[in-house]
Amino acid sequence: MEGIATATASWNGGYVRASLPPRGVIVRTDRGQTLGEPNNPEQQRRILKTTLDLLAQDAPVDIVVLDERD
Amino acid sequence: MDILENRAEWEATFKENFVAYFDETGETNFKVYNRAKNKTQPLGKAVDLSQSKLLLVTSAGGYLKESQEPFDAPNLLGDYSHRLFPIDTPFEDLAYAHDHYDHQYIDADPQVLVPLKHLADMVDEGYIGELAPTVFSYSGYTPDLARVLDELVPAVIEQAKSQNVQAALLVPS
Numbered sequence: 001m002e003g004i005a006t007a008t009a010s011w012n013g014g015y016v017r018a019s020l021p022p023r024g025v026i027v028r029t030d031r032g033q034t035l036g037e038p039n040n041p042e043q044q045r046r047i048l049k050t051t052l053d054l055l056a057q058d059a060p061v062d063i064v065v066l067d068e069r070d
Numbered sequence: 071m072d073i074l075e076n077r078a079e080w081e082a083t084f085k086e087n088f089v090a091y092f093d094e095t096g097e098t099n100f101k102v103y104n105r106a107k108n109k110t111q112p113l114g115k116a117v118d119l120s121q122s123k124l125l126l127v128t129s130a131g132g133y134l135k136e137s138q139e140p141f142d143a144p145n146l147l148g149d150y151s152h153r154l155f156p157i158d159t160p161f162e163d164l165a166y167a168h169d170h171y172d173h174q175y176i177d178a179d180p181q182v183l184v185p186l187k188h189l190a191d192m193v194d195e196g197y198i199g200e201l202a203p204t205v206f207s208y209s210g211y212t213p214d215l216a217r218v219l220d221e222l223v224p225a226v227i228e229q230a231k232s233q234n235v236q237a238a239l240l241v242p243s
Contacts, residue, residue: 004125004230005117008240020108021240032171034241038179041188048188052198055119055237060111 005059009034009051013065022059025051028067036068043068073223074215075108081216088213089147098146098213106215122236125202126157127226129210130176130183130243131168134159140167141209150221152208154229157186157201170211171243183243202233210243 007023010016016024036043054061087102131141133153142149161180175182192198206229212218
């Protein structure tokens, strides 16, 4: 998107590594719950903030892997 | 900078394999699907999110259940249309048409895919400057990347420009 800073989080690491978005977070959650478990707002906020924090960096930004299952 | 590198080659392979298999059998076969393989990440300037307007792009298939048509979720070749709804839409007004993820999570808590309240809270906290008033929503089963480039991407850009945003967040499903 020209002139607009973008960031994404995805559970699908294969797609992120293949499509190479300017700022991407791979989250080890499951399909259908990209931002975390239902009714776990702390986890959802953590994933969301990790993703949005990347907007403060010039792209390209190295893909971030966030293992929320640890 | 291309969103999809080697588009012509990708499109030819997609038609020769995935589309041809579908035309012959009426079924999809992702063993012959050619995933995008880019080699270069796009360049882009950083933004100060606390001074920026953010557009939410969601591929969860969300739509206003009382006033909008659902996406064509059963379509095995995908639906490349989009819906727009206000960022302050109550969750009870939304439904989700997407056949390729388990809806148990979003039914229990929509914020797992559509973080409307979290983003609003982040504005209140000063972390985000403001939110674009309209959310861009599509149903993210979109195997034809040429149609994504020709239909969805221009629509996202149009929304981003018309809402004068400096940043966009994509939450895929």
